[in-house]
Amino acid sequence: MTTDASASPPKSKGKNFALLSNRTGAAFLVPAGLLVSVFVIIPFFWVIFVSFTNRTLLGKTALSPEFVGLANYLxxxxxxxxxxxxxxxFSLILTTQFVLCSALLGQALIGLILAWLIQTVPPAVKRMVETFVIGAWILPEVVIGFAWFAFLDYDNGTLNMILTSLGLPKGxxxxxxxxxxxxxxxxxxGAAFSMMLFNSAFASIPPSYFQAADVAGASSFQxxxxxxxxxxxxxxxxxxxxITMWTFNVFTPFLLTNGxxxxxxxxxxxxxxRVAFQDFQFGKGAAVGVIMMLINLAFALIYLSIGKKKTPKT
Known part of the structure; x- marks a missing residue:
């Protein structure tokens, strides 16, 4: 009985051959798991625990904090x-207004409009606009904060110098x-980030869609x-x-107004x-941090539920 040497070995049915065993794969995940545990999971539960205590930086409660239950939240x-x-x-209401004005009506809307408008400009102009936008986004927040402070300063600010040169009163x-x-x-x-994201999104749409709309006589708004x-x-x-979570947690305005x-x-x-690091009330500050985490989670769940709805067909 002879066999064909060129014949390929029989393939096993219903079996998947993994490059790494489960034990080896788990070993590769251990370093990442340790980092996540040390810098994310453990601090997360530690903050929740501290929020139920009266821990402070100074005094008896610094070394021996007492469990106070929901006292900080109350x-x-x-x-x-x-x-x-x-x-x-007051801060929570102010932050809600800040998120509505800056994130939703400001960053998202302006970024969307700018991203749509630059789709129609020449490529050279588009690249120049993108360069300035990226520059505004990647600059450190501290640098931008102090630049705006210098721009708005009452005595020597650039804006008031411009107003004075135009014969207008300083503000x-x-x-x-x-x-x-x-x-x-x-x-x-923040509008810079939104514009870059929406610019990439519009660029991913097949040009034939817009060409067909042009043939049909559709306007830019349509x-x-x-x-x-x-x-x-x-x-x-x-x-x-x-941008909602970033704006809700943003700290950069502190550089301009100090609150x-x-x-x-x-x-x-x-x-x-201020509560945690100026008044040194770590327990109360931890309670504020827990509430902020819950609000961020609520934002994410709301937007994700909206995103799960089917996209209308064109």
Whole structure:
């Protein structure tokens, strides 16, 4: 009986041959798992535990904190002081307004409009705009914060020098309109990220879709509404998730206003910093951090539920 040497060996049915065994694969995951545990999981549960104590930096409770249950949370949500300036409720409401104005109406909307507009400009102009936008995004926050402070300074600020040269009165914007200053500042910086994300999304749409719309006589707005928006819905959800959480947790406005004047710009992140690292009330500060994590989780769940809906067909 002879066999054909050129015949390939029989293939086993229903079996998958892995390059690495399960034990080897688990060994490769151990370093990453240790890092995540040390820097994410353990601090996460430690913050939750500290939020139920009266731990401070100084005094007896620094070494021997006592378990106080929900006392820190009840203090934060005390109806008698909830809406007063300098309290958690005031900062939470202020942060909500800040997120609505800066993230949703500012960064997302302006970034979307700019991304659509640069699709029609010449390639050289598009590259130049993208370069300036990327530059605004990658600069360190500290550098941008101090640059804006120099721009808005009352005595020697660039903006007031321009107003004076035009015969207009100077304005103390950081004192008179501090909230809108941090809104515009954060929108200017965050819109760059949204524009880059939406620019990539529009570039991924096949050009034939827009060419067919041109043949049908569709206007730019009709192409944007009927082709562009439906096809980048997933990118919009991703952008909203990211910029909402970034804006809710942003700390950079502290460089401009230090949370003032009179707590008018004390966002939740700045309030948390003041309670934990200026007043040294670690237990109360940890409670604020837990509440912030829950709010971020709620934002993510809401946007993800919106993103799961089917994209309308064009």
């Amino acid at each position: 203090t934060l949500f005390d109806p008698a002081s909830f809406f007063q300036r300098g309290q958690f409720g 103390d914007f950081l004192l008179q309109q501090p909230f809108w200053v941090i809104v515009i500042f954060n929108t200017w910086r 192409k944007f509404r009927d082709i562009g928006l439906p096809l980048i819905k997933g990118h919009i959800v991703t952008d909203l998730i990211l 003032g004047p009179s707590y008018k710009t004390e966002l939740v992140s700045i309030y948390n910093y």
